Amino acid sequence: xxxxxxxxxxxxxxxxxxxxxxxxxxxxxxxxxxxxxxxxxxxxxxxxxxxxxxxxxxxxxxxxxxxxxxxxxxxxxxxxxxxxxxxxxxxxxxxxxxxxxxxxxxxxxxxxxxxxxxxxxxxxxxxxxxxxxxxxxxxxxxx
Amino acid sequence: xxxxxxxxxxxxxxxxxxxxxxxxxxxxxxxxxxxxxxxxxxxxxxxxxxxxxxxxxxxxxxxxxxxxxxxxxxxxxxxxxxxxxxxxxxxxxxxxx
Numbered sequence: 123x124x125x126x127x128x129x130x131x132x133x134x135x136x137x138x139x140x141x142x143x144x145x146x147x148x149x150x151x152x153x154x155x156x157x158x159x160x161x162x163x164x165x166x167x168x169x170x171x172x173x174x175x176x177x178x179x180x181x182x183x184x185x186x187x188x189x190x191x192x193x194x195x196x197x198x199x200x201x202x203x204x205x206x207x208x209x210x211x212x213x214x215x216x217x218x219x220x221x222x223x224x225x226x227x228x229x230x231x232x233x234x235x236x237x238x239x240x241x242x243x244x245x246x247x248x249x250x251x252x253x254x255x256x257x258x259x260x261x262x263x264x265x
Numbered sequence: 266x267x268x269x270x271x272x273x274x275x276x277x278x279x280x281x282x283x284x285x286x287x288x289x290x291x292x293x294x295x296x297x298x299x300x301x302x303x304x305x306x307x308x309x310x311x312x313x314x315x316x317x318x319x320x321x322x323x324x325x326x327x328x329x330x331x332x333x334x335x336x337x338x339x340x341x342x343x344x345x346x347x348x349x350x351x352x353x354x355x356x357x358x359x360x361x362x
Contacts, residue, residue: 144348146304151321187325206323210295214323223308223315224280228331232293232323262325 151213156205156240159213163203165242165249171196174243174252182233186262191228194243194250199225201244208237232262270357274343281337281361283308285345286329293322302350303328309344310334337361 150162160166177191192202202225203216209232217227225243236257243250268288275282292298300322308316316332334343339361346356 144305146319151319191331209323210293211321211323213321215318215320218317220313220315220317222310222313222335224333224335226331226333227316227318228329229320230325230329232325234295 156207156212168249168251171250176254181257183259185233185258187230194225196245199245203242205240233258234261272359274361276337281334283332291326303347305348
């Protein structure tokens with residue numbers, strides 16, 4: 123084995139775990155209904171919970187930038203997903219919290235129109251969901 | 266384009282708050298432009314991954330995120346990196362203030 127081919131081989135070995143780490147759930151993000159998106163993240167049967175906190179404006183004037191702050195008070199929360207019911211692709215994001223992180227995230231999302239926003243939390247292998255309606259004056263999916 | 270990132274991390278009230286800004290167009294298919302958006306975000310605390318996120322084009326242009334880490338101390342190294350659907354990537358590192 124030449125030095126060059128050895129380097130190429132080592133490069134392949136390094137590249138593989140990187141692509142595994144950068145997993146992106148194409149099926150869930152490609153889902154066109156909230157039900158399909160929830161099914162694809164394994165949350166079709168999530169139980170309603172009052173321990174998932176969603177802070178967002180009741181009325182968002184600009185659908186291009188809707189701030190949402192989410193935290194879960196469910197002990198052992200390991201994951202939070204955001205599903206915007208009426209967006210063309212409802213799943214906006216999924217956040218996995220490892221040892222050392224608090225189940226909290228604040229982000230800005232685009233909303234095409236007034237919609238329910240569902241937040242799914244996973245704790246101890248069980249799914250929980252909270253829903254909040256956000257009214258949108260001007261849709262923001264053209265951005 | 267993989268534009269600049271900004272980050273601020275501070276410890277208060279028993280947790281570390283990380284606020285990060287990414288420069289990215291986050292274009293949707295509905296915009297008539299090529300779909301171009303960040304897909305993966307990783308937050309590391311002193312070299313250890315603490316948050317792994319997958320996001321869609323529904324995240325606003327030039328994304329801003331806040332995350333919270335348990336405990337922490339001044340000087341902790343926080344690194345945030347992203348990878349988009351075209352394979353572009355960027356990262357930023359800062360010490361907790």
